[in-house]
Amino acid sequence: xxxxxxxxxxxxxxxxxxxxxxxxxxxxxxxxxxxxxxxxxxxxxxxxxxxxxxxxxxxxxxxxxxxxxxxxxxxxxxxxxxxxxxxxxxxxxxxxxxxxxxxxxxxxxxxxxxxxxxxxxxxxxxxxxxxxxxxxxxxx
Numbered sequence: 001x002x003x004x005x006x007x008x009x010x011x012x013x014x015x016x017x018x019x020x021x022x023x024x025x026x027x028x029x030x031x032x033x034x035x036x037x038x039x040x041x042x043x044x045x046x047x048x049x050x051x052x053x054x055x056x057x058x059x060x061x062x063x064x065x066x067x068x069x070x071x072x073x074x075x076x077x078x079x080x081x082x083x084x085x086x087x088x089x090x091x092x093x094x095x096x097x098x099x100x101x102x103x104x105x106x107x108x109x110x111x112x113x114x115x116x117x118x119x120x121x122x123x124x125x126x127x128x129x130x131x132x133x134x135x136x137x138x139x140x
Contacts, residue, residue: 009044010037010077023050028130032096032119033079035131040102044074056120056132075103075110094121096131099139114139 012018019041021027022034029035035054042050048066055065080099095118102113115136121129 008037009041009074012037015041023047028128029054032117032121032131033098035119035133036098036100036117037077037079039133040074040077040100043102054131054133056122056134059133059135071107073105075105077102095119095134096121 006015007013008015008018008020010019014020019038022029022038023042023045029038039051039054041047042054043066046066046068048064051065052060055061078101080101081097097116097118099116100114102115104111104113115138117136118134119131120134121131123129
């Protein structure tokens with residue numbers, strides 16, 4: 001795992017007061033946007049365990065999420081919007097979407113990942129509601 005920076009990779013002022021508590025398991029993200037930011041930070045740090053723990057079991061891939069041999073450098077995150085969507089079901093599940101652009105380099109070439117991510121809030125371990133990444137779409 002790379003050295004943890006003083007400032008948070010997601011753009012927050014301080015890793016220990018921003019995404020750090022989520023990645024260490026000391027806190028649970030209270031919003032879909034906070035979870036999305038912490039997942040971006042986990043990608044920058046290569047934290048496979050956190051990415052799996054925050055990915056909804058129904059859509060989490062079996063294959064590795066992080067490729068340690070890939071020479072990937074994350075450059076920054078811009079949150080475009082966070083929209084609350086209430087889905088009325090038997091258990092009144094809550095869902096959110098977060099649109100973001102993540103910039104990165106592979107092999108010296110810059111790229112942009114523009115995604116609208118869907119999140120769902122469900123009871124986790126100990127019946128404490130927690131947010132999970134469900135899936136994403138890629139707007140043109």
